Amino acid sequence: MGGSFSGINTALTSLYAQRRGLDVTGQNIANASTEGYTRQRVVMKSVNDNTHAGIYATSDGVGNGVAIKSVERMANSALDQRSYTEHGNSAYQNTKATAYGLMEDVFGEPSDTALQARMQDMWDGWNEVASNFDKPATKSAMLEQSATVAASLNDAAASLNNQYKSTRAGLDTSVSEVNKTAESIAKLNHEIVLATQSGLQANELQDERGRQILKLSELAGATVTDQPNGAVNVFLGNAPLVSEFKAREIWVTPGSAQRMEDLATTEVNLQWKDVGTPVSSGGSMGAQMEMVARGGTIQGMSNRLDKVATTLAENVNTVHSAGYSTTGVTGLDFFVSNDDNPLSAANIGVNRDLMSDVNKVAVSSGDPNGVGTTTRILNGNVADQLADLADSKTGADSEYQSMIGDLGVASQSSIRRRDIQNAVTDQVDAARSAESGVNLDEEMTNLLTYQRGYEAASRVLTTIDSMLDQLINRTGLVGR
Incomplete structure (x- = not known):
């Protein structure tokens, strides 16, 4: 008792x-x-x-x-796992939607100052030349409008290239953050196991590890499995990034493309540093890889813009080079490359010979200086044909409109997926908060x-x- x-x-x-x-x-x-x-x-x-x-x-x-x-x-382990997955998906969708938004900002359509409106101004300028082909003023105005179109293409190409370089730099930063975070999780695993085996509470350490895992899932779409001793293993795809107390490193291999033009000779390779095999990443880093890969989103849009520039140059040059100026000059291309590289949106420009002498602009289908059997003819037929290119089904305008339409559809689709995914993530976070x-x-x-x-x-x-x-x-x- x-x-x-x-x-x-x-x-x-x-x-x-x-x-x-x-x-x-x-x-x-x-x-x-x-x-x-x-x-x-x-x-x-x-x-x-x-x-x-x-x-x-x-x-x-x-x-x-x-x-x-x-x-x-x-803590609820099932909700934690779900939260990691959904946060990784949200980071992926948010990064993609942001990238599409930046590309839409590059073109700024529809707008009175965007490329579509400037091309229309150029065609209207050619129409004025057709009506007043003997007046230098109309040709000067048309040349300035054409130069503005070329400058708009140059600026858009430069903006896409800058977006590529910033996204590529962001990928390097993400890789560095992944490696640091993985090392931190491995150290926390060790501390938690030691504390647990000593009979001590490791709740705050587990909270910190949870924050690091959530960060890793947002960065790279990491998944986690719990171990009996209190540690966790972290995976990217099916490959382990953290195995209890050891962390592996990933890297963007040296020599990977830093600029969009480098993609012609190399790619962007995200690999495991120890074995050299590709890394299957999700989260924001997965979206970044889609943006900067060869044939990826940014390069694909840049190629579409180049197609607009080359179509514009080919169509205009074909008509212009076959015509005659008021002084009898013929055979000149209207749009040319401003450097030694093949013509593209980045280097398209108006022929300097035309900019320096408006009298060399071809406007007539006949030679005003015809001799012998050639009849002397001076008209505005060539300028009229060039003005009609605005309505061509295979012209630059049609190509550009198709590109902008596809970009708008892709952007809206990305925004919808982002909003849906963020709603799911918020629901999971609310359930997790109610529990823990x-x-x-x-x-x-x-x-x-x-x-x-x-x-x-x-x-x-x-x-x-x-x-x-x-x-x-x-x-x-x-x-x-």
Whole structure:
């Protein structure tokens, strides 16, 4: 049976337990706004005095108070895994939608100052030349309008190339972040396993590891498997990035394309540094790889823009080079390359000979200086034919409109997928927060519960003290 002083120990264990509950509740309240924090809960157990009871035991079965069994981390592994997956998908869709948005900004259609409007101004300029082919002013205006079209193509090509270079630089940064984060997770694995094996709580360490895993999933679409010893293994695709205490490295192989023009001779290779095999990545890095790969989104759009430029040059040059100027000059190309490279959107320009002398612009289908059997003819037929190219079904305008239409469809589709995915991610985060997040109303209730429990244990201790005072100081006074 319990001794006279056993109640003091029972009350003392309750004081310890309730105070520990207050400490944990205070920790939850303090971290209510801390990103990635998982609420904790004190699990108490009764201290049983009959652990080794036998047949002839004389104990009355009353326990010896309460003890803290553990401080549980209220995490749901299934929701955590789902959260990592959905955050990786959201990062992928957000990066793609942002990239498409930047490409749309390059062209800025529809607009009175965008390329489509400037090409229309050029065709209108040719129409004015057809009506007034003998006036230098109309030719000068048309040449300036044409030069503006060429400059717009140059600027768009440069903007796409800049987007490629910035995305490529962002890929290098992402790779560096992945390697650092993987190393951090491996170290946290080691610390968590050591703490667990020593019987210590590792809740805060697990929270920090969870934040690092979430970052890794957003960067590269990482997935995770839990290990019996408390560590985790992290995978990119089916290949391990972190195996308990060891982390592997990935890299963009040296010599990979840094600029879009480099894709003609090399590619962008994302590989495992130790074995040289390709890395299957998701998240924002997966979207970046799609943007900068050979034949990827940015290069594909750049190729479409080059097609607009070459179509424009071929169609105009074919008609222009066959015509005659008012002074009899013929055989000149209207659009040419501004450098030694094949003509493209990046280098298209108006022939400098024409810009320096407007009288060399071909406007007539006949030679005004015809001699011999050649009839002298001066008309505006060539200028009229060039103006009609605006309505050509195979002309530059049609090619450009098709490109802008495809870009708009792809961008809208990407935005819709992004919005749907973000809604799914928000739902998963809400479910995860309901499971593991801090609810201040609940914590205030727990705070009152532990406070009252502490006060009650104090009252028990006071009552026992009063009983012992009666027993020690007042018993046996009769007869003294």
